[in-house]
Amino acid sequence: MPLQGEYEPSPAQWVRDQVELYESSGGTEGTTLLDTGLPVIILTTVGAKSGKIRKTPLMRVEHEGRYAAVASLGGAPTHPVWYHNVKGHPTVELQDGPRRQEMTAREVTGEEKALWWDRAVAAYPPYADYQKKTDRQIPVFVLEPT
Numbered sequence: 001m002p003l004q005g006e007y008e009p010s011p012a013q014w015v016r017d018q019v020e021l022y023e024s025s026g027g028t029e030g031t032t033l034l035d036t037g038l039p040v041i042i043l044t045t046v047g048a049k050s051g052k053i054r055k056t057p058l059m060r061v062e063h064e065g066r067y068a069a070v071a072s073l074g075g076a077p078t079h080p081v082w083y084h085n086v087k088g089h090p091t092v093e094l095q096d097g098p099r100r101q102e103m104t105a106r107e108v109t110g111e112e113k114a115l116w117w118d119r120a121v122a123a124y125p126p127y128a129d130y131q132k133k134t135d136r137q138i139p140v141f142v143l144e145p146t
């Protein structure tokens with residue numbers, strides 16, 4: 001059952017554009033991070049305050065059908081806003097290329113987080129740099145098919 005609500009595009013034009021291209025191409029275009037060629041997924045969440053539908057490109061971190069969503073925001077001192085959406089509404093949708101599925105998200109800690117953090121850094125090495133540049137502990141969600 002797709003998430004219900006009014007879609008509110010990101011205020012960031014480059015994010016809006018990537019979501020638009022990803023979705024309008026059926027997940028065949030806009031599926032990488034610009035010049036890196038590294039794969040990207042689209043996470044759909046429900047706004048924690050507005051209840052609106054939000055769509056957020058994230059680096060693709062996948063292992064045996066489960067995914068990680070890393071709230072890095074480039075190592076900024078505060079969490080990205082979508083972090084609060086997922087905490088408030090753990091039922092999310094994930095589009096990986098042409099495949100879209102409903103997932104349940106949970107924030108991971110301790111050894112489980114360390115395992116997924118290694119997988120995330122292997123998929124996108126700059127995550128390690130982001131963590132070095134902030135005292136904020138970058139949160140990691142694991143997304144599992146509902």
Ligand SMILES: C[C@H](OP(=O)(O)OC[C@@H](O)[C@@H](O)[C@@H](O)Cn1c2nc(=O)[nH]c(=O)c-2cc2ccc(O)cc21)C(=O)N[C@@H](CCC(=O)N[C@@H](CCC(=O)O)C(=O)O)C(=O)O
Nearest residue numbers: 047048049050056057058059070071072073080081082084
């Ligand atoms: C700009 C802000 O976006 P954000 O949710 O903080 O997310 C910032 C970024 O993480 C987001 O732009 C990501 O897509 C950036 N990004 C990555 N961001 C990451 O954190 N990790 C990644 O791996 C990542 C990869 C990536 C790849 C490609 C790409 O194009 C972007 C990528 C935003 O959308 N703000 C809205 C509000 C959004 C919102 O969800 N509001 C909630 C309020 C929630 C609350 O405040 O409690 C609501 O509607 O209720 C606004 O200001 O109107």
